[in-house]
Amino acid sequence: MFPALTDEQRQFVHTIRELAQSEFRERALQYMDGTFPWENMKALAKLGVLGMAVPEEYGGLGLPVFDTALVLEEIAKTCYVTAMAVLGEVGVQTRIISHYAPDAIKRRILPGVCSGDNILAICMTEPDAGTDVANYKTNTDRVGNKLILNGVKTLISRAHEAQMFVVFTRVDKTPGREGIGCVLVEKGTRGFEVTGTYHTMGGENLHEIRFDNVELPPENLVLEDGFRKLLSAFNTQRCLNPSISLGLAEGAFEEAVKYVKERSAFGRPIGNFQGMRWKIAEMYRDIEASRSILYRACATANPFPDPYLAAAAKVTVNEMSLRVTSEAIQVHGGYGFTDEYPVSRFYRGARYGSLGGGTSETLRELIGKRVIDKTDPIDGILALEAF
Template identity: 75%
Template sequence: MEFRIGPEQREMVASVRALAQGEFRRDAPKWMDGTFPWPNMKKLAGLGVLGMSVPEEYGGLGLSILDSALILEEIAKVDYVTAMAVLGEAGVQTRVISHYAPKAIKERILPQVVSGDCILSICMTEPHAGTDVANYRTNTVRRGNHLVLNGTKTLISRAEEAGMFVVFTRVEGQPGREGIGCVLVERGTPGLAVTGTYHTMGGENLHEVQFENCELPPENLVIEEDGFRKLLTAFNTQRCLNPSISLGLAEGAFDEAVSYVRERTLFGKPIADSQGIRWKFADMFKEIEAGRGLLYRACLTANPFPDPFMAATAKVFCNEMSIRVTGEALQVHGGYGFTDEYPVSRLYRGARYGSLGGGSSESLRDLVGKRILDGTMGPEGIMGLKTY
């Protein structure tokens, strides 16, 4: 059984790799203070990358989730902050608009996503509830001929730059998961305010966002009926793209470590001649390739969204693998790895985010375990033969 990417995929990945290795790698330290990488985003827009999840009829490329994962992987090898910025355009928020928003909103917003003029921000986590979606308090009600949104979201990416917020919200105060839907809120809407900033160890900023009596047109309620299932189904996209960044970080750290040991000596001998060092690289490579196989397989289940069991499995493994591999790559650098002068320290810090965002490892392990034991785990092994 062989995995190959087609010539168009290969050409796009090669273009992104050349840009990332040639320019993003050099400039990556600039974004560690929370500055948004606008120059990089404009260059990626020029390649069409920001429109990879946008249907062709709205000016995008309409690429698959695997294509998006391959591209994010290349960016993350050198620049976590830019990879996270691109995730907002390739991820679930773009696909929610593409699949569920009215045509008029798609025609107005999606071409701006493609050009890089509209950054999207997804708003899920609340101060008292992250993974526990059923306890969200943000609420949207109908009042006359418009909607009114109230609530607070926290740890939100790209909030300072976003032109559109994709907000998970309760609808008409309906309790539990069944009451969750989704509204779109444009920047400049009265009552919308970015009220707090948290600088992360990975370099990007996260924010608190408040919605106080925000009046929205009725068409901005893009998901209501069967909302929780639709949102969580779409969110499986994030559970493939988040680990693609983890995979890229691990590969980037691995490459840095290989270059380092080839140049260094210890007690008059090349470090690479040490059996202990060679074993470290064997283990790192093994873990990276295992993660790649799980992730790519999960991406290929998308129709149009990935299988939740496979996406969760790939995410848990890749997130935790990335922490292990970047940690070992840092260890190989010795004390230099602990300094900001070597890229491996940035990659290590970025890797720590993966298992926190898009569903924690703990919650996803529980999902996977339940699906195994209740017999609803999804794809059944090679050629559809049940193997468990």
């Protein structure tokens, strides 16, 4: 396998697999109603998983993106909701704090992330602008020695569980994308309110949050005019989001393989029919091709991945996951559509992939522009370097 896994990586993945298969698999159905998977999170905190993205000096493991992706993949094979909750702790919000926040804030927040006591939320999307960051309206004014935050964010994960909110905001009403910075808001701060909840087909809840003249100390401004830096950290999500998609596809695939051996029709196991064997072969082929590009993208992270290869990996893996989880339902016949088997859950989770962390449409735009700009008449595709 390229890139090759070290013995430590293999051992860590094996430990997570044992925990996920023995405990998370059974509990997965109970989290479909929006319940936060606290039990699983505590178990993962004990293994150091929640601190994977936190530097060692703040109590974490300080591991590369690739290790984090491997662990998310393994968790997603049993429980999408848990994988998404873990993504909140090892993804963009922790990386923004770890890379850009002042030392005092890192010391205050990051140890709690590692122990699972400090759940983090990221607040980017607004009711009138998701992909279109240049139109974000949330604003933070500097007034004397204070920050005053106003705005509405929506489709926010973990709003009820989070202790800290990493909020993308304009600073002093500076217009455009480059005017976007980032502030930290602690739960319970006056003027902060969760104003709405949506239940999703994946199982988790998403929320609307309102900031009404929220007063913050100046040190809570983590970045101003920092959009490029925020975007670099965000590129990590383009490796971690698809690692969940990959895990969901593998989970569904493993169920499908089991089922074709157990289920009989016309007096023999359905796995004896060429129609089923070819489906299994296609699923396997699709998974392994996608794994290759994703692992390659992860291996470019230093500390953040190549944005274009990560974007290409994300689109590839997200779309593969939908195909494979859908085929796993087909293999299960009518039972695949019920809650009796986990394949319908995998499919519902897989639908998220191409929506969060950059939609497939906008990532195709990004890749297309770069390819047209940079492909060289002499070196051809090699001029794109990462490609």
